[in-house]
Amino acid sequence: MSAATESFLAPGDKAATSAPPPPPRPRGRRVGLIASLVTLGLLLAAWSLAAWQAWVSPLFLPSPIAVARAAAGLVTDGFADATLLQHFTASLGRVFGALAASLVVGVPVGFAIATSRIGRGILDPIVEFLRPLPPLAYLPLVIIWFGIGEGSKVLVIALAMVPPTVISTAAGVRAVSEDRIRAARSLGATGSQVLRFVVLPSALPAVLTGTRIALGTGWSTLVAAELVAATRGLGFMIQSAAQFLVTDVVIVGILVIASVAFFLESVIRFLERRFVPWSSRL
Amino acid sequence: MSTLRLDTVSLSYAPVGADDGLVLDRVDLAVRTRDFVAVIGRSGSGKTSLLNLAAGFLQPTAGSVSVDGKPVAGPGADRAVVFQDDALFPWLSARENVAFALRLKGTGPAERARRADALLERVGLAGAGDKAVWELSGGMRQRVGIARAIAAEPRFLLMDEPLGALDAMTRERMQELLLTVWRDTGAGVLLITHGIEEALFLATRVVVLAPGPGRVEAVIEAGFGRQFLSGRPAREIKADPAFVAARERLRDLIDPLETKAAA
Numbered sequence: 001m002s003a004a005t006e007s008f009l010a011p012g013d014k015a016a017t018s019a020p021p022p023p024p025r026p027r028g029r030r031v032g033l034i035a036s037l038v039t040l041g042l043l044l045a046a047w048s049l050a051a052w053q054a055w056v057s058p059l060f061l062p063s064p065i066a067v068a069r070a071a072a073g074l075v076t077d078g079f080a081d082a083t084l085l086q087h088f089t090a091s092l093g094r095v096f097g098a099l100a101a102s103l104v105v106g107v108p109v110g111f112a113i114a115t116s117r118i119g120r121g122i123l124d125p126i127v128e129f130l131r132p133l134p135p136l137a138y139l140p141l142v143i144i145w146f147g148i149g150e151g152s153k154v155l156v157i158a159l160a161m162v163p164p165t166v167i168s169t170a171a172g173v174r175a176v177s178e179d180r181i182r183a184a185r186s187l188g189a190t191g192s193q194v195l196r197f198v199v200l201p202s203a204l205p206a207v208l209t210g211t212r213i214a215l216g217t218g219w220s221t222l223v224a225a226e227l228v229a230a231t232r233g234l235g236f237m238i239q240s241a242a243q244f245l246v247t248d249v250v251i252v253g254i255l256v257i258a259s260v261a262f263f264l265e266s267v268i269r270f271l272e273r274r275f276v277p278w279s280s281r282l
Numbered sequence: 283m284s285t286l287r288l289d290t291v292s293l294s295y296a297p298v299g300a301d302d303g304l305v306l307d308r309v310d311l312a313v314r315t316r317d318f319v320a321v322i323g324r325s326g327s328g329k330t331s332l333l334n335l336a337a338g339f340l341q342p343t344a345g346s347v348s349v350d351g352k353p354v355a356g357p358g359a360d361r362a363v364v365f366q367d368d369a370l371f372p373w374l375s376a377r378e379n380v381a382f383a384l385r386l387k388g389t390g391p392a393e394r395a396r397r398a399d400a401l402l403e404r405v406g407l408a409g410a411g412d413k414a415v416w417e418l419s420g421g422m423r424q425r426v427g428i429a430r431a432i433a434a435e436p437r438f439l440l441m442d443e444p445l446g447a448l449d450a451m452t453r454e455r456m457q458e459l460l461l462t463v464w465r466d467t468g469a470g471v472l473l474i475t476h477g478i479e480e481a482l483f484l485a486t487r488v489v490v491l492a493p494g495p496g497r498v499e500a501v502i503e504a505g506f507g508r509q510f511l512s513g514r515p516a517r518e519i520k521a522d523p524a525f526v527a528a529r530e531r532l533r534d535l536i537d538p539l540e541t542k543a544a545a
């Protein structure tokens with residue numbers, strides 16, 4: 001098939017030559033993954049080398065194999081009267097309890113801060129006061145007030161998780177598109193319908209982001225929470241191992257926490273793709 | 283028969299008491315059902331402000347906005363709005379977006395889906411109900427936005443440059459859609475546009491807004507849209523000497539400086 005080309009050029013005009021567009025570059029999504037794996041491999045190799053050459057005393061840096069053996073021992077025999085699984089479930093229960101509490105408290109507080117001037121006036125200072133505090137600073141106070149039971153441990157973690165939940169939720173609610181609210185209003189929505197059908201779904205991605213950040217904070221608070229009167233938990237396990245210089249157990253504990261945190265992060269990213277696929281597109 | 287009326291409406295965004303910052307100065311405008319009123323004017327002449335007043339998103343500083351004599355206190359489903367950047371709800375499918383007004387009224391899911399699909403078909407999107415918003419092109423999104431607005435069965439359709447972000451070809455298709463929607467719903471249309479030809483082709487009345495502060499500069503009666511609806515091809519209408527003359531007249535009104543410079 002041949003198309004006739006007609007010309008409507010005014011005298012003096014030059015015909016525009018259209019250069020073909022450059023071919024699309026193949027997207028290297030794998031490249032990032034490969035780079036990560038190579039980095040991991042190199043770190044592991046350096047670690048093995050350092051242990052093998054005995055640059056560092058095995059007391060301080062046991063070999064990867066020793067750590068793997070310690071992990072196997074932890075699974076079967078345990079450490080400090082509990083198996084790795086029992087330590088793990090104790091910690092997981094505390095972090096999830098704190099997560100539930102921080103969602104129940106943090107999401108409504110975030111809504112209140114974003115939607116009401118009075119709410120903001122009352123709640124914002126509290127959140128901003130809490131946010132920069134290191135858990136070790138308020139731990140003694142929590143113990144004095146609430147004792148050394150399980151509730152105190154969850155509370156210590158929750159206190160660290162609430163601020164990111166609140167701040168993220170409030171940012172999400174504030175960022176709700178004015179036009180979408182107006183669209184709903186002009187279609188007949190009442191105030192509470194706007195909240196339910198527009199503000200809530202609009203803020204959902206930010207709530208999930210807040211959850212992701214809060215979970216990270218929760219894991220980093222775990223060791224502090226299990227400092228006092230714990231008999232189980234990954235944080236407790238690491239501390240008691242450290243007291244007896246059982247370095248391989250310390251390293252196993254660190255690796256388990258890191259893997260669980262990474263796994264949960266992936267779960268939330270999956271939930272984001274599954275339930276709020278629009279957030280990255282619009 | 284209803285009338286949406288702006289009566290000597292002035293608007294200032296400045297705090298009450300401040301003299302300056304007047305954006306609209308004693309504007310009169312009436313849209314009856316079955317009217318198609320297009321408002322054109324230069325950027326900053328207050329077109330969007332005017333529409334926001336009619337929608338009830340803003341309250342006038344002076345004068346009144348009313349429907350059949352009843353003051354407009356806020357937005358409502360009798361005055362559905364179509365936005366320039368569609369303002370669709372991305373967490374809902376195309377069908378659920380269209381059904382939004384019905385959901386607010388408590389219509390059941392089956393009935394909702396049936397009517398939404400019928401509306402989608404009417405705007406030329408049959409079968410696209412399950413699509414996500416981001417899977418739609420700009421023109422398709424505007425069609426969904428229009429279907430969503432007419433689902434509320436409004437007496438007035440208020441549109442702020444609904445075709446502004448579309449390419450020329452799509453825009454002509456959409457202009458024809460606006461005319462059939464106008465005819466089929468019998469709603470009164472208030473269309474904000476910066477397209478002179480678009481305003482003239484669609485509207486029964488073209489209102490020219492002059493800037494600084496915005497005021498009605500001229501009103502021109504037209505009826506080319508009806509010609510199109512009774513079967514005359516759009517290209518023939520736009521080449522009609524009467525159409526060309528009216529278009530040039532509107533150009534003069536909107537950009538008098540350029541006319542003087544050319545003379």
Ligand SMILES: Nc1ncnc2c1ncn2[C@@H]1O[C@H](COP(=O)(O)OP(=O)(O)OP(=O)(O)O)[C@@H](O)[C@H]1O
Nearest residue numbers: 295296305323324325326327328329330331332476
């Ligand atoms: N929310 C606001 N606060 C203060 N001033 C505003 C606000 N919205 C608009 N203005 C001012 O009012 C005037 C009219 O704005 P408006 O958006 O109504 O114009 P427009 O005719 O719609 O322009 P465009 O064609 O660019 O959309 C402008 O000078 C603008 O700066």
Ligand SMILES: [Mg+2]
Nearest residue numbers: 329330331442
């Ligand atoms: Mg505007």
